[in-house]
Amino acid sequence: xxxxxxxxxxxxxxxxxxxxxxxxxxxxxxxxxxxxxxxxxxxxxxxxxxxxxxxxxxxxxxxxxxxxxxxxxxxxxxxxxxxxxxxxxxxxxxxxxxxxxxxxxxxxxxxxxxxxxxxxxxxxxxxxxxxxxxxxxxxxxxxxxxxxxxxxxxxxxxxxxxxxxxxxxxxxxxxxxxxxxxxxxxxxxxxxxxxxxxxxxxxxxxxxxxxxxxxxxxxxxxxxxxxxxxxxxxxxxxxxxxxxxxxxxxxxxxxxxxxxxxxxxxxxxxxxxxxxxxxxxxxxxxxxxxxxxxxxxxxxxxxxxxxxxxxxxxxxxxxxxxxxxxxxxxxxxxxxxxxxxxxxxxxxxxxxxxxxxxxxxxxxxxxxxxxxxxxxxxxxxxxxxxxxxxxxxxxxxxxxxxxxxxxxxxxxxxxxxxxxxxxxxxxxxxxxxxx
Amino acid sequence: xxxxxxxxxxxxxxxxxxxxxxxxxxxxxxxxxxxxxxxxxxxxxxxxxxxxxxxxxxxxxxxxxxxxxxxxxxxxxxxxxxxxxxxxxxxxxxxxxxxxxxxxxxxxxxxxxxxxxxx
Numbered sequence: 001x002x003x004x005x006x007x008x009x010x011x012x013x014x015x016x017x018x019x020x021x022x023x024x025x026x027x028x029x030x031x032x033x034x035x036x037x038x039x040x041x042x043x044x045x046x047x048x049x050x051x052x053x054x055x056x057x058x059x060x061x062x063x064x065x066x067x068x069x070x071x072x073x074x075x076x077x078x079x080x081x082x083x084x085x086x087x088x089x090x091x092x093x094x095x096x097x098x099x100x101x102x103x104x105x106x107x108x109x110x111x112x113x114x115x116x117x118x119x120x121x122x123x124x125x126x127x128x129x130x131x132x133x134x135x136x137x138x139x140x141x142x143x144x145x146x147x148x149x150x151x152x153x154x155x156x157x158x159x160x161x162x163x164x165x166x167x168x169x170x171x172x173x174x175x176x177x178x179x180x181x182x183x184x185x186x187x188x189x190x191x192x193x194x195x196x197x198x199x200x201x202x203x204x205x206x207x208x209x210x211x212x213x214x215x216x217x218x219x220x221x222x223x224x225x226x227x228x229x230x231x232x233x234x235x236x237x238x239x240x241x242x243x244x245x246x247x248x249x250x251x252x253x254x255x256x257x258x259x260x261x262x263x264x265x266x267x268x269x270x271x272x273x274x275x276x277x278x279x280x281x282x283x284x285x286x287x288x289x290x291x292x293x294x295x296x297x298x299x300x301x302x303x304x305x306x307x308x309x310x311x312x313x314x315x316x317x318x319x320x321x322x323x324x325x326x327x328x329x330x331x332x333x334x335x336x337x338x339x340x341x342x343x344x345x346x347x348x349x350x351x352x353x354x355x356x357x358x359x360x361x362x363x364x365x366x367x368x369x370x371x372x373x374x375x376x377x378x379x380x381x382x383x384x385x386x387x388x389x390x391x392x393x394x395x396x397x398x399x400x401x402x403x404x405x406x407x408x409x410x411x412x413x414x415x416x417x418x419x420x421x422x423x424x425x426x427x428x429x430x431x432x433x434x435x
Numbered sequence: 436x437x438x439x440x441x442x443x444x445x446x447x448x449x450x451x452x453x454x455x456x457x458x459x460x461x462x463x464x465x466x467x468x469x470x471x472x473x474x475x476x477x478x479x480x481x482x483x484x485x486x487x488x489x490x491x492x493x494x495x496x497x498x499x500x501x502x503x504x505x506x507x508x509x510x511x512x513x514x515x516x517x518x519x520x521x522x523x524x525x526x527x528x529x530x531x532x533x534x535x536x537x538x539x540x541x542x543x544x545x546x547x548x549x550x551x552x553x554x
Contacts, residue, residue, distance in 0.1 A: 010516045011516065011517075012516060035493070035494065037494075037497050040493050040494065041499045043473065043493060043497075043519060046517070047474065049516045052473055072486070073488075074489055075488055075490045076491045077490065080488055080490030080491045080492070081490045081493060248492075293508070420549030
């Protein structure tokens, strides 16, 4: 039983038997390897059509292998088609063809980077994969290198790419070998790798789990960005405490740029997760390019603006900070029963208590007194009504006063009723005796 | 592989080189009087036993056309596929004349050499 298909030579369609078709296809492909000019190939096809008609093969007559043999005899060996003036790399005896780095997508776990590297260096793929995974834990170095190689290294698409990847000379014979082997390659590769099989399966499973995790993470980030963004927008756009940040167009721009960068980064996390799962980059290269471009543009613009804006924001923040110092009698103990806030200790030649607070206009609310060489600090009358200045999702300013106790020697803490109370942080004063 | 070793024999190689050297001249000669289409060129060269297989001719014609020595146009034919007609351009004509001189000179030299050896 011989099937009949069709082949187009020039503009004429010929019915052709399956085996003759295969033979003719191979012959034409071999010729194409020698003829760089596409129009010349067209001419050769026309000539084939002409020769066939002259031979009486026309209309409904089926082209048979004998007819193809006749064409070969008339037209000659594929290498006769090579132009003598053009040096033909394939004709030379290549003793050592340099290997080229390709991504081997035939044997890929993800994008074929590891298997391509394995071909290039002549190592086991599993080794390279383990190396990638190991370095992935070194703050993501492996992942970064993988993505870079994915973007930079071309995929081995044609048989000649595959030969170059393996460092084999690209000749008609070797090409034929690759093409013929290609039919059973997947099966053969799977059969050959009985040992690597379970490892591969494990890799795939791990990659898919990580992929799902990344997709979930990315989507969560996106969602929170959108939710946070919408909320902040409704609240007239304050990120940190009303009136602190952002103020003015520039600072708002910084916020929007940061949000945009966040969205793109989250998108990439989702995309990378999908890529791990389906082992193929899910979107078209040009869209990826646009996203990367936007990311870098956003980072650059945001960075430049932020550098401009940060000092202003810091000044604005500092302008709300007030510090009041109280000189006190000498003390050796401290009682903080009625004190809340951030208590610090500092060495100083004199005894004093300084209260640093944010935006609290009432300066006399922190009471200090010394009695029986015990320092009492009382913040109970501190106005806490301002603590709710940040309503909603913005980052609140810390209204807790910072109380700094200064003395020339370490006081001991007194916490009546709290036997195991923690001691004050030990000071590291420069010893006055040494100086 | 077998063909390569065959072709590598000194006789075959010299013969191939000799034919190839003549081929450009002969093609130009065929086109001297006007437009000729590819298959006719092939048939003429084949009949004159200048080529054995057609393959060699396609790259040659395409290169000559690319170098501006030949011009061509496609014409529909009543029977079969369209035909590509070639003719000589002005530089082609000049080259033909030059090659003609070269060929005759060569021919004369070879003849002289052959006669000298006969003595």
